[in-house]
Amino acid sequence: MSVGAPRGLASSGQKPITEILHPLSAAEEPISPGPDVTVNVGGEKEAVLTNGTPVETSSPASASSLFNRLQLDDDLEADARDPYASMETRDLFVTVDDPKKHVSTMETYITYRVSTKTTRIEFDLPEYSVRRRYQDFDWLRIKLEDSQPTHLIPPLPEKFVMKGVVDRFSEEFVETRMKALDKFLKRVADHPVLSFNPHLNAFLSAKDLNKRQGLALLTKVGESVKHVAGGYKLRARPAEFCAMGEYLDTFSQKLGTIDRIAQRILKEQSEYLTELREYGTVYSSWAASEEELRRPLEGVAGCVTTCCGALEDLSENMSQDFLPVLREYVLYIESMKNVLRKRDQSQAEYEGRLEAAILRKQEDRTPMPIEVEKCQDKVECFNADLKADWERWQSNKRQDFKQLLTGMADKNINHYEKCQAAWESLITLLQDKQTEDKTSETN
Secondary structure, eight states: OOTTOOTTGGGGTOOOHHHHHSOOOTTTSOOOOTTOEEEOTTSOEEEBOTTSOBOSSSSOOOHHHHHTTOOOSOOHHHHHTOGGGSGGGOOEEEEEEEEEEEEOSSOEEEEEEEEEEEOOTTSSSSEEEEEEEHHHHHHHHHHHHHHOTTSOOOOOOOSOOOTTTOOTTSHHHHHHHHHHHHHHHHHHHHSTTGGGOHHHHHHHHOSSOOTTTTTTOOOHHHHHHHSOGGGOOOSOOOHHHHHHHHHHHHHHHHHHHHHHHHHHHHHHHHHHHHHHHHHHHHHHHHHHHOSTTHHHHHHHHHHHHHHHHHHHHHHHHIIIIIHHHHHHHHHHHHHHHHHHHHHHHHHHHHHHHHHHHHHHHHHHOOOOOHHHHHHHHHHHHHHHHHHHHHHHHHHHHHHHHHHHHHHHHHHHHHHHHHHHHHHHHHHHHHHHHHHHHHHHHHO
């Protein structure tokens, strides 16, 4: 069972405990395929849900067909299923901003202001403002993983950067990290279970965060996950979780390819920008020695300068907005795979205990041990929590990538519009110059 689940959890869209502990079979509880149906090469229909989860049929959806179901349009029906997507139902608001650099004899580090507004009775005050550094966020994530092993914990931006490549105290890097930390904390605060975790409460409200607090806190679910009985090998992962794993593998490959190409484009844009600036300077110096061609040459130099500024804005958007989202989802995939592995370990423990209990029952007819039933409950809780988090993750992913791709399109349009306007103004200047020359010749 989920640890730290709040009152009224049924409203979060998760199954009631009676249904979790005693699930119906696939034949008794069929999953409706909905409106989305794909047809494979052989002509057979293959039902697929829009969030990447296959319908439980004899032939589960392939990873490629799952990946192709990424929807960029507004999925209002999917969002409506998550009451936490509405601002009206939220009662915990967090913001990360105001980075400050601290220099001491021992170390140099950055802290961020974490502001909280809430109406929850678990908090003593309606508003808080504390300062936290990266390692405090890392502490929180570790605590969430330990105390909520059945849930997907949002990823943090990576701690270390390559030496000599990125200055971790530069304004650009600090701004990018601050946005990532803000997104991490908002995702946790919006989660119907994680947001009630006592470690999050301490992180948001305590002036001096005691990181030793709760070091011994590890749920029984977490303990059983880490210590699988007898190294039992999992028989078979259920079809829907197999499809999740395949989807994550394919999605990871696609994101990796896009990231590598985007990095190369960014590098080439940087090199091109350097050449373009030098190109404009040549026209400016040329104009100084050619009085008759001064205006046209200065016009060309001005066009090149405008194009430089437009390209600089485009590159900045790619490095600060586009690439960080790709990297976040690469880390998100690893987090999801980690939860899947824990689920598999929990299932393996249950199967191992069940087989051992069946053997003992055949030998001396002893009743089924209560530990077996507890293990089954843990597996069902894992399944229910993972499915709910999967749907929430898919909804967030649709919104994030729609915003990301729309923003990228707008930035590219803006870039080319600036360049086009600059060169069109040069044509007007040249035409005016030509008219002036003809008039002077006539006179």
